[in-house]
Amino acid sequence: MASENSRSASLAEIISDSTTKIEAYRKEEGLPPLSLGPDAPLDVKYPPNIEQCRRALIDASLELGDLATGPVELRLVPGWAVMTMFAVTQFIFDFDIAHRVPLTGDVSYEDLSKTINVGASVLRQVLRAGMPYHMFYESRPGYVAHTATTKIMAREPLIKDWTGLSTDVLFPGGAGLTEALRREPAANDPAKTGFMLAKGEGESGMYMYLEKHPEQARRFAGVMGAFQQDEAYAPRHLIDSWPNDVQNGKLIDLGGSTGTVAFALAQAFPGLEIVVQDLPGALEAAKVQEGKNVSFMPHDFFNEQPIKDADVYMFRWVLHNWPDAHVQRILRALIPSLKPGAKVIIFDEIMPPAGTMTLSVERNQRNIDFGMLILFNSKIRDVEEWKEVITQSDQRFKVTGVRCPEDSRLSLIEIEWQP
Ligand SMILES: C[S@@+](CC[C@H](N)C(=O)[O-])C[C@H]1O[C@@H](n2cnc3c(N)ncnc32)[C@H](O)[C@@H]1O
Incomplete structure (x- = not known):
């Protein structure tokens, strides 16, 4: 029994309980036990109750590992580990090692060294540095073979x-x-x-x-x-939370890329006439689809919106890429074209309040937020930050609703133009 004040013991209990349930499920389904070995199945989709155990196991083991590591090692080791993981991954990527190691069987360091023109000794040194992080393994002395995590790069x-x-x-x-x-x-x-x-x-x-x-x-x-293939980003979440009063009329999908979401919306709401706008380069791969009311138009959303009096202007997963002043410029560029009552729909990430997420979700959210900073000088806004940036663009933009569909990473912010 865990004593009441032992965090580590209760984490260990979660780990033991979750592991038992996950392994029992895998056995029932004829799957091998959890492994990162070369033949491990790459993509197991668990039912919701087992997926919940998997998440609990990840969170508890992350935290327990940190507790056991302790403050000093926690400060000293991860920076080094991250550097090693990064540099080895970059080496594997740049020399295309994942494709040069056979998917089944192995290759000698000597032969691999000749194909990539890097000395066998240093090649072994670099690859061995990645092995404690599950990248490749030595199948026999002098030979290297895939683990599941490197095989997936090749496949x-x-x-x-x-x-x-x-x-x-x-x-x-x-x-x-x-x-x-x-x-x-x-x-x-x-x-x-x-x-x-x-x-x-x-x-x-x-x-x-x-x-x-x-x-x-x-x-x-x-x-x-790849993000879009995750169920949490599926277009169905936008369709399920779509406002009832804009299922007909003209919709402009700004930054709509090649139209994946527009086609899904057009399928769900045939009364919508959709124009997808994006930069010319982003539209190069766009193709119209027979029978769907979707067309494409190059447009830089910092310039005045050329389509007047549409019923809805939508930004799906676009504005989190921009700092506040730029979001304001983008929204203001709509104003000359807006009729009274026009809707602006933002479907985007909303940062949950700090401290309400599990450790793994918090790390993931902060990674994405940090990525926004280093790539765009932007951020994942919380609900108040979204409201602020919208109303500071112009007081006549009224936020009329915020909906966070269950299991969706993106939420809907509904805005009405009330001049
Ligand atoms: C993260 S993607 C989202 C794509 C799409 N809306 C979706 O939900 O999958 C952001 C999009 O904004 C577009 N974009 C960036 N700058 C733009 C600009 N100045 N004008 C129009 N589109 C732009 C990009 O080309 C890209 O397609």
């Missing part, structure tokens, strides 16, 4: 893109943060982020940088696509 182009984004974009961006803040203490200019300082100096911001780097733009779009 899934999206995971490869994601890895490249972390190593080429997020990490240099993070390393540039303090210098960026020295130069721009208010962190309110998208041209002066950690990333722009590290890689994009001279550009007005990340999206303009991507317009000039098509391969990186493709990768960025790929990663955004």
Whole structure:
């Protein structure tokens, strides 16, 4: 029995209980026990009760690990570990090691060294540094083979893109943060982020940088696509929370990319005529779909909105990329085109109040928020920050509702233009 004041003992109980339930479920389903070995199934979808146990297990083991590590080691070790994980991941990505190690079987350090033209001894040193973090393993002396976490890089182009984004974009961006803040203490200019300082100096911001780097733009779009595959970002959440009074009429989807969400909305509400607007480069891969009332139009949302008197102007998962002053400019650019009663719908991340999330969710949310800072000098706003930035754009924007659909990462903010 855990004593009342022992946090570690109650965490250990959660770990034991959750592990038992997860392993029992896997056995019932004919799945092997949890493993990161080369043959581990990559993507097990658990039913909600088991998924809840999995989340509890992650949270409890993270916290228990930290408690056992203690304050001194906790300060000293993770920075080093992160550096190792980052540099080894970058090495694997840049030399395309995941594709050069066979999916089944193994390859010798000697042979691998010849294919990538890096000395066998240093190759072994680098790969061995990644092995305690589950990246590759030595199947026999002198040979290296995949674990599940490296195999997925070879098998899934999206995971490869994601890895490249972390190593080429997020990490240099993070390393540039303090210098960026020295130069721009208010962190309110998208041209002066950690990333722009590290890689994009001279550009007005990340999206303009991507317009000039098509391969990186493709990768960025790929990663955004991967987010969308997560059920928590599925277009159905927007459809389920869509206001009843705007199911007919003209809808402008600003920053709507290639229209995935617009097509889903058009399917659900055939009475809507939808125009997707985005930067020209982002629209290059857009294709109209037969029978769906969706068209595309290049438009920079900092310029005055060319489509007058639409019923709804929507920003789905767009405005969290911009600092407050830019959000205000984007909203103000709509004003000359708004008829009284027009709706503006923002469907975006809302940061939950501090201290209300589990440890793993809090870390994930803060990672995303931090990513916004280093890439865009923006942030994930809480509900009050959203209301403030909207009404400071113009007092005639009235926030008439905020809805947080269950299981959705994005929430709906409904605004009415009341001149
Ligand atoms: C995170 S993506 C969201 C895409 C889409 N709305 C969705 O929900 O999947 C942000 C979008 O904003 C677009 N964007 C960035 N700057 C823009 C600008 N100045 N004018 C119009 N669109 C822009 C990007 O090209 C990108 O498609």
